Amino acid sequence: MATVIGIWIAAFLTLAIFSFLYGDNPVYKAVEHLYIGVSAAFWFLYLWSFTVYPNLVVGIRQHGWLGKDLLLIPTVLGLLMLFRLVPRYGWWSRYPMAFAIGLGAGLAITGVLQGLLFPQLQATILNPLTSVNNFLLVLGVLTSLLYFYFSREHTGVMGWIARIGIYFIMVAFGATFGYTVMARVSLLIGRVGFLLSDWLHLM
Amino acid sequence: MTARRIVYTLVFLAVAVPLLLGIRARVKPSPPVKAAYEAIEALPESSLVLIGIDFGPSTMPEMNPMYEALLEHLFRRNLRVAVLSLQSALDLPNGIQVLEKVARRFGKRYGVDYANLGYKPGLEAVIVSLGQEIRDIFPEDAQGHPLDSLPMFRGVHNYNDIALVIDLASGGTYGSWIQFAQARFGVKLLVGVTAVMGPETYPYLQSRQLVGMLAGLKGAAEYETLIQRPGLASRGMPAQAVVHLLIILFILYGNWGFWKQWRR
Numbered sequence: 001m002a003t004v005i006g007i008w009i010a011a012f013l014t015l016a017i018f019s020f021l022y023g024d025n026p027v028y029k030a031v032e033h034l035y036i037g038v039s040a041a042f043w044f045l046y047l048w049s050f051t052v053y054p055n056l057v058v059g060i061r062q063h064g065w066l067g068k069d070l071l072l073i074p075t076v077l078g079l080l081m082l083f084r085l086v087p088r089y090g091w092w093s094r095y096p097m098a099f100a101i102g103l104g105a106g107l108a109i110t111g112v113l114q115g116l117l118f119p120q121l122q123a124t125i126l127n128p129l130t131s132v133n134n135f136l137l138v139l140g141v142l143t144s145l146l147y148f149y150f151s152r153e154h155t156g157v158m159g160w161i162a163r164i165g166i167y168f169i170m171v172a173f174g175a176t177f178g179y180t181v182m183a184r185v186s187l188l189i190g191r192v193g194f195l196l197s198d199w200l201h202l203m
Numbered sequence: 204m205t206a207r208r209i210v211y212t213l214v215f216l217a218v219a220v221p222l223l224l225g226i227r228a229r230v231k232p233s234p235p236v237k238a239a240y241e242a243i244e245a246l247p248e249s250s251l252v253l254i255g256i257d258f259g260p261s262t263m264p265e266m267n268p269m270y271e272a273l274l275e276h277l278f279r280r281n282l283r284v285a286v287l288s289l290q291s292a293l294d295l296p297n298g299i300q301v302l303e304k305v306a307r308r309f310g311k312r313y314g315v316d317y318a319n320l321g322y323k324p325g326l327e328a329v330i331v332s333l334g335q336e337i338r339d340i341f342p343e344d345a346q347g348h349p350l351d352s353l354p355m356f357r358g359v360h361n362y363n364d365i366a367l368v369i370d371l372a373s374g375g376t377y378g379s380w381i382q383f384a385q386a387r388f389g390v391k392l393l394v395g396v397t398a399v400m401g402p403e404t405y406p407y408l409q410s411r412q413l414v415g416m417l418a419g420l421k422g423a424a425e426y427e428t429l430i431q432r433p434g435l436a437s438r439g440m441p442a443q444a445v446v447h448l449l450i451i452l453f454i455l456y457g458n459w460g461f462w463k464q465w466r467r
Binding site for chain 2: 021022046049050051055107111112114115116119120122123137172175176179180181182183185186187188189190191192193196202203
């Protein structure tokens with residue numbers, strides 16, 4: 001019975017959101033507000049249940065504040081972050097922010113160099129004359145990079161190179177657009193499939 | 204009826220009619236999907252495969268079919284499967300439901316053939332820690348069983364004991380797996396991504412950082428064709444094709460209108 005009620009609620013909410021396609025209306029507005037309210041409450045509980053409670057509360061109970069994970073430090077940093085809500089002491093939150101940005105930058109720099117820049121660079125160092133694919137790959141990378149080189153005016157030979165680069169970039173945009181359309185249509189197929197199958201049992 | 208409403212109605216019909224008629228499509232597998240299939244085929248029996256379930260309900264129609272098809276193949280080949288989530292704990296309930304459904308079909312047992320490690324925040328830190336000792340970061344599974352009590356984790360310590368990592372991602376988690384697991388530890392990595400993310404993932408195939416890739420519903424349908432088990436994706440592809448055709452017609456019609464206007 002609970003499943004049937006759940007399916008009917010989901011079907012009603014789906015149709016209420018789709019009703020925006022006909023025009024803005026009170027049912028759509030109500031469901032939109034419901035979605036935002038439920039999401040906010042859900043995320044609050046979620047962060048408590050899956051991040052703060054298991055990692056901090058349980059950790060302190062098991063190992064104490066100064067145990068193996070030194071939980072005192074993240075607790076203090078976390079509390080300092082909340083001072084953003086108090087204008088007079090808002091600057092205290094800059095310390096945990098600085099910590100988070102420093103940590104993020106450190107991880108990102110090593111990760112991007114080791115896992116993105118060098119392997120991608122290496123993959124571009126190949127003989128462009130052995131196949132059409134190799135030729136297009138090297139040509140596309142070099143001309144696209146030169147398109148973003150703004151220290152010299154894009155005229156003459158440089159202009160031609162930049163123009164070839166923009167064609168490659170346009171092809172990439174086209175592929176991305178095509179894939180995006182496919183993704184959005186897939187989501188619509190999922191919703192229509194739900195309405196026809198789970199709700200109306202027509203499939 | 205305004206033109207906009209005509210477009211919406213036609214798109215709805217283009218999706219609904221093929222679904223109602225129950226047409227199924229067999230699509231020709233593309234090289235990235237074939238490579239993914241072959242990577243799994245090449246794994247020795249009972250190897251451990253780690254699957255990152257990093258997609259939520261908003262991308263389920265695209266991601267669930269590929270997840271189900273991959274699980275079908277993994278269990279068919281008698282491989283052990285451990286799932287985890289590094290993006291959000293909310294991604295797991297659906298992932299576990301699908302895992303248990305497919306595991307039941309093959310008579311697989313929890314702890315012996317498959318397990319759920321649960322969610323752990325701290326994406327990059329977790330990925331790096333898995334390269335040292337899995338028990339440091341997951342001392343127990345999601346249900347609270349110590350890892351040592353589960354037979355499938357006997358002798359499993361780090362990436363050296365994991366034959367393949369599959370990340371099913373609707374966000375940037377696959378990038379972290381590439382940067383911190385593949386580049387640092389040489390992990391064999393396969394990804395399933397949403398169609399939107401497909402084009403940005405291709406360069407990693409060319410650089411051989413990925414052993415294979417499935418992108419969107421089409422990738423899932425191609426995989427279903429390879430494992431010869433048409434499912435959700437194969438059922439959705441005819442609708443996908445009809446809508447694409449309709450969009451092409453709309454674009455041509457729109458351009459024809461502009462051209463006519465321009466001539467005047």
